[in-house]
Amino acid sequence: MSFLTPLFFLGVAALAAPILVHLVRRTRARRVQFPALVFVRQVPQRTIRRRTLHNLLLLLLRCLAILLIVIAFTRPFFSGGSAARDNSAAGATVILIDNSLSMRRENLFAEAQRRAEGALDEARNDELIALVSFDKRYTVINRFLTDKNRVRFGISSLGAGWDGTDYEQALRGAESLLSEVQTTGPKRIVMISDFQMPGWSQATATFKLSNNTQLTTFDVGGNNPPPNVAITNVEARGVVFGQKYLDNVVVHVSNFSDTPRDHIQVDFQINDQTVEKRDISLNSRDSRVVEFTGFNLNDGTNRCTINIVAGDFAPDNRFYFTLRRETPAKGLIIENASRGRSDSLHLQSALTTDDDLPFTFALKSAGSVDPASIPEYALVVLNDSGPLSPTLADALTRFVNGGGQMIVSTGPRTSPDSFNTTLQQISPVTLREAVQTKTGESVAITQVKFDHPIFEVFQESGRLASANVIGYFRSEPRQNASVLARFEDGSPALVEATTGKGRVLLFTSSLGPSWNDLPLTPLYLPFIHQMVRYAGTHEENAWYGLGQTFTVGRKQEAGPPAIDTPSGARLSENRVTPDGDLLVTAREPGFYRLRYNAAPGFAAVNSDGAEGDFTKLNFGEFMAGITGGAGSAEGAEANRNLSGEEIEGRQRVWWALLLVALLLLLAESFLARRTKMVKMIG
Amino acid sequence: MSTPAAPTRFLDPELLARVGSLELLARTVVEGFMSGLHRSPFTGFSTEFTEYRQYNAGDDLRYLDWRLLARTDRYFIKKYRADTNTQCHLLIDTSASMNYAHASSVTKLQYAQFLAASLAYLLNRQQDAVGLVAFADKVHTHVPARNRTGHMRTIFGNLSLLQPGGETDLAASLHQLAEILTRRGIVVVISDFYDQPDRLGESFQHLRFKGHDTVAFQVLDQNELDFDFNDAVLLLEDAETQEQMPVLPDVVMDGYRDRMRRHVDDMRTCAAANNVDYELLTTKQPLDFALLSFLSRRAGK
Numbered sequence: 001m002s003f004l005t006p007l008f009f010l011g012v013a014a015l016a017a018p019i020l021v022h023l024v025r026r027t028r029a030r031r032v033q034f035p036a037l038v039f040v041r042q043v044p045q046r047t048i049r050r051r052t053l054h055n056l057l058l059l060l061l062r063c064l065a066i067l068l069i070v071i072a073f074t075r076p077f078f079s080g081g082s083a084a085r086d087n088s089a090a091g092a093t094v095i096l097i098d099n100s101l102s103m104r105r106e107n108l109f110a111e112a113q114r115r116a117e118g119a120l121d122e123a124r125n126d127e128l129i130a131l132v133s134f135d136k137r138y139t140v141i142n143r144f145l146t147d148k149n150r151v152r153f154g155i156s157s158l159g160a161g162w163d164g165t166d167y168e169q170a171l172r173g174a175e176s177l178l179s180e181v182q183t184t185g186p187k188r189i190v191m192i193s194d195f196q197m198p199g200w201s202q203a204t205a206t207f208k209l210s211n212n213t214q215l216t217t218f219d220v221g222g223n224n225p226p227p228n229v230a231i232t233n234v235e236a237r238g239v240v241f242g243q244k245y246l247d248n249v250v251v252h253v254s255n256f257s258d259t260p261r262d263h264i265q266v267d268f269q270i271n272d273q274t275v276e277k278r279d280i281s282l283n284s285r286d287s288r289v290v291e292f293t294g295f296n297l298n299d300g301t302n303r304c305t306i307n308i309v310a311g312d313f314a315p316d317n318r319f320y321f322t323l324r325r326e327t328p329a330k331g332l333i334i335e336n337a338s339r340g341r342s343d344s345l346h347l348q349s350a351l352t353t354d355d356d357l358p359f360t361f362a363l364k365s366a367g368s369v370d371p372a373s374i375p376e377y378a379l380v381v382l383n384d385s386g387p388l389s390p391t392l393a394d395a396l397t398r399f400v401n402g403g404g405q406m407i408v409s410t411g412p413r414t415s416p417d418s419f420n421t422t423l424q425q426i427s428p429v430t431l432r433e434a435v436q437t438k439t440g441e442s443v444a445i446t447q448v449k450f451d452h453p454i455f456e457v458f459q460e461s462g463r464l465a466s467a468n469v470i471g472y473f474r475s476e477p478r479q480n481a482s483v484l485a486r487f488e489d490g491s492p493a494l495v496e497a498t499t500g501k502g503r504v505l506l507f508t509s510s511l512g513p514s515w516n517d518l519p520l521t522p523l524y525l526p527f528i529h530q531m532v533r534y535a536g537t538h539e540e541n542a543w544y545g546l547g548q549t550f551t552v553g554r555k556q557e558a559g560p561p562a563i564d565t566p567s568g569a570r571l572s573e574n575r576v577t578p579d580g581d582l583l584v585t586a587r588e589p590g591f592y593r594l595r596y597n598a599a600p601g602f603a604a605v606n607s608d609g610a611e612g613d614f615t616k617l618n619f620g621e622f623m624a625g626i627t628g629g630a631g632s633a634e635g636a637e638a639n640r641n642l643s644g645e646e647i648e649g650r651q652r653v654w655w656a657l658l659l660v661a662l663l664l665l666l667a668e669s670f671l672a673r674r675t676k677m678v679k680m681i682g
Numbered sequence: 683m684s685t686p687a688a689p690t691r692f693l694d695p696e697l698l699a700r701v702g703s704l705e706l707l708a709r710t711v712v713e714g715f716m717s718g719l720h721r722s723p724f725t726g727f728s729t730e731f732t733e734y735r736q737y738n739a740g741d742d743l744r745y746l747d748w749r750l751l752a753r754t755d756r757y758f759i760k761k762y763r764a765d766t767n768t769q770c771h772l773l774i775d776t777s778a779s780m781n782y783a784h785a786s787s788v789t790k791l792q793y794a795q796f797l798a799a800s801l802a803y804l805l806n807r808q809q810d811a812v813g814l815v816a817f818a819d820k821v822h823t824h825v826p827a828r829n830r831t832g833h834m835r836t837i838f839g840n841l842s843l844l845q846p847g848g849e850t851d852l853a854a855s856l857h858q859l860a861e862i863l864t865r866r867g868i869v870v871v872i873s874d875f876y877d878q879p880d881r882l883g884e885s886f887q888h889l890r891f892k893g894h895d896t897v898a899f900q901v902l903d904q905n906e907l908d909f910d911f912n913d914a915v916l917l918l919e920d921a922e923t924q925e926q927m928p929v930l931p932d933v934v935m936d937g938y939r940d941r942m943r944r945h946v947d948d949m950r951t952c953a954a955a956n957n958v959d960y961e962l963l964t965t966k967q968p969l970d971f972a973l974l975s976f977l978s979r980r981a982g983k
Contacts, residue, residue, distance in 0.1 A: 029913070029915040029916060029928060030916055031916075031917040032911075032918055033919045033920075034921065035780075035790075035874060035920075036876065036938075037925065037927060039938050039941040039942050040909075040927060040934055040938055042937070042941050216766070324776075641721075
């Protein structure tokens with residue numbers, strides 16, 4: 001027998017009331033001198049004793065009624081084990097044990113193991129038992145066995161993990177297991193968890209148990225989860241190119257309790273050295289953002305941690321991430337300066353004003369570029385470079401196919417025929433005629449894909465359309481090319497295409513002031529920087545979530561490096577991509593050490609920040625969502641003994657208790673009234 | 683016998699309790715009582731001659747002086763004074779049980795004092811000798827009967843000094859008094875009579891054998907008859923033995939009343955059997971009732 005709201009047992013204290021009244025009334029007996037005691041003594045004492053017993057009976061009735069009311073409020077229910085045992089055929093049971101991060105608090109996991117062993121003891125000896133642990137994923141510890149000792153061993157070998165919780169996934173897995181069993185007996189899932197809210201969302205829930213599967217739940221989390229403050233997320237750019245980190249490291253701190261918290265210290269450490277400390281306060285159920293910026297970074301990968309000193313659940317008080325400072329790669333701007341006038345003045349200025357760009361640029365005219373030097377560069381910008389020599393065009397084609405990045409802009413010096421001929425393989429478009437607007441007229445850049453990394457910074461302002469374009473090439477995008485922006489007449493303005501391993505961005509107007517006034521507007525600098533950063537980006541997260549798979553490149557070495565887990569164990573992953581990179585799945589929070597020969601690298605892994613929210617799941621919604629809800633009569637009938645609430649709803653134990661309590665009170669009232677009437681008549 | 687005046691004229695014992703002097707109290711009671719009678723049927727029951735007066739139609743022929751009629755052939759009625767040869771002893775129970783008052787401010791002992799004072803005054807007014815005996819488990823105060831000037835002051839003084847205390851052995855005390863009071867007379871016993879009626883009967887018989895006319899006033903508080911308590915539970919303590927007993931009044935009430943009624947009936951039967959004038963008084967009753975009862979019974983003797 002279990003109780004849905006055992007807290008109401010505190011109401012047992014109310015039993016003290018009638019007892020106290022009884023005692024107080026006894027002690028208040030007035031002492032009176034009476035001369036004729038001899039006659040009182042002659043009255044048979046059994047009458048008094050009967051009356052005393054009568055009063056005791058009233059007291060007992062009152063106490064029993066209060067006790068029954070209290071028990072009714074605790075909402076007792078009987079688990080469904082007995083029902084399953086009564087069936088003639090042996091059934092199959094899947095024991096689901098939650099081993100998510102939240103089960104690390106207090107002794108929850110030990111309690112869960114104890115409950116699992118209890119469920120095991122309740123099962124029939126010929127019942128098939130499977131043991132599954134779950135967090136965001138599920139792991140089958142034992143497939144269906146009748147050997148309870150092996151299952152017991154499996155239970156004892158389990159431990160709480162680091163990942164978040166997904167109840168739906170666990171139930172899906174359990175039902176999948178049950179579907180493998182051929183039995184006419186009952187199929188049952190015993191779910192043991194702390195039933196925290198982040199583990200299931202009604203809004204996103206899609207899974208429902210089948211009608212012939214019974215669900216029994218054991219909540220080991222208690223009804224009053226402890227307060228907790230957690231770091232739920234850190235936003236940071238994983239790779240930078242300057243010494244100083246100029247972006248913001250954004251730290252999200254949440255208070256998951258109903259109690260405000262003051263003076264929570266937030267420490268930012270780089271390579272175990274404290275960089276900055278902040279003191280914050282959080283209201284109840286509040287989140288705060290703490291930003292750090294302007295700190296210096298060493299070359300290579302820097303191990304960064306955010307710690308909060310909150311004195312509660314420790315695992316979510318530390319957040320790991322890496323910031324890697326890289327040396328900028330070499331970039332080349334190719335222009336046409338045959339007439340002694342460079343159209344790259346603004347472009348060159350824009351690309352040298354920021355030391356946090358992934359490239360350092362050299363400016364050369366098309367005629368002065370040695371085609372053999374092209375592979376030295378990581379990015380080539382063709383800025384209205386005019387006709388290219390075939391050898392240079394071939395070198396650029398090989399460059400792009402080999403993984404190089406290229407940005408091309410046209411202009412008055414660009415010949416569409418020559419362009420289409422020499423750069424046919426790598427160009428995202430086929431250039432058509434040049435368009436020159438009438439004097440005093442211009443076109444705007446419209447139909448911008450603001451979700452693209454280049455334009456996302458303009459999404460809020462929308463000011464990109466304020467640039468006046470007076471000349472551009474009409475063009476026809478080739479297959480697989482993506483048009484990122486267009487002019488007013490629908491002609492492509494910025495087109496992206498990948499060729500081989502490389503990528504080319506083509507702007508059909510000029511990046512100088514020849515065909516537009518972009519260089520003269522505030523839009524120019526971010527536009528150019530965004531294009532260059534986009535071209536220089538290679539994916540590298542500042543941190544990974546548990547369960548995520550990340551790639552460990554082999555770099556210039558012969559093979560992937562050895563990897564140490566945060567707990568110090570050597571990782572035995574052997575999933576290698578065709579390029580020789582290693583795929584690693586994050587299993588524990590902390591820093592994975594990548595043992596490169598030159599300099600060690602690090603990959604940061606963190607638990608799910610929401611796991612620190614111990615708020616109780618809305619059990620009613622959960623059961624309704626998982627079992628199909630009360631609206632489904634068929635489902636409701638089939639899912640007998642599904643849960644504590646279902647059992648309570650079915651057996652109506654508390655109704656019966658309340659009814660009995662009411663009858664007791666009526667009896668008490670009758671007896672008390674009878675006593676009073678006897679007194680009045682007397 | 684004449685009818686007493688309306689009860690409203692009677693003095694409430696609680697009012698009398700405010701009168702500090704027993705003598706004044708007794709005079710107030712007796713004079714008020716006597717003036718309320720239309721015609722005294724009690725004058726002349728003693729034997730001392732006082733005067734003659736002419737016979738009027740309607741006079742009692744018993745008091746006609748036949749010898750004077752024979753000598754003078756005239757009709758004269760003989761009038762007599764009170765008989766000073768009669769002596770009366772007032773016996774007061776002062777045991778601790780007499781110190782009880784429930785809803786009244788007058789205890790049974792106070793009531794007994796008032797009654798004794800009033801009787802003493804009345805008897806003295808009739809020139810009878812009055813004595814006082816107070817007892818609990820034994821006799822502790824004894825004022826012999828006298829009819830002298832100032833004796834009343836002695837009686838009232840001793841009455842006012844009586845204090846409750848001690849256990850009662852009423853029968854033994856009456857036996858003792860029967861031996862002490864050698865001269866025949868009237869014995870008035872004022873007590874709550876919490877003793878066995880059989881034993882009391884023997885002591886009454888002893889008094890009667892000694893030639894005493896005995897009058898028994900049983901003084902009780904009304905609550906001793908009713909047992910009317912509002913409390914659900916009481917811890918009753920015996921006034922004499924200090925024995926305690928928890929009691930549920932509403933449970934005990936019926937049984938108690940029944941037993942008390944039986945006791946009073948037994949007392950009445952016992953008194954009648956031994957030729958004792960018995961009267962039950964409660965401390966709420968005006969003293970006039972007691973006096974009237976006393977005089978009417980004495981008139982019948």
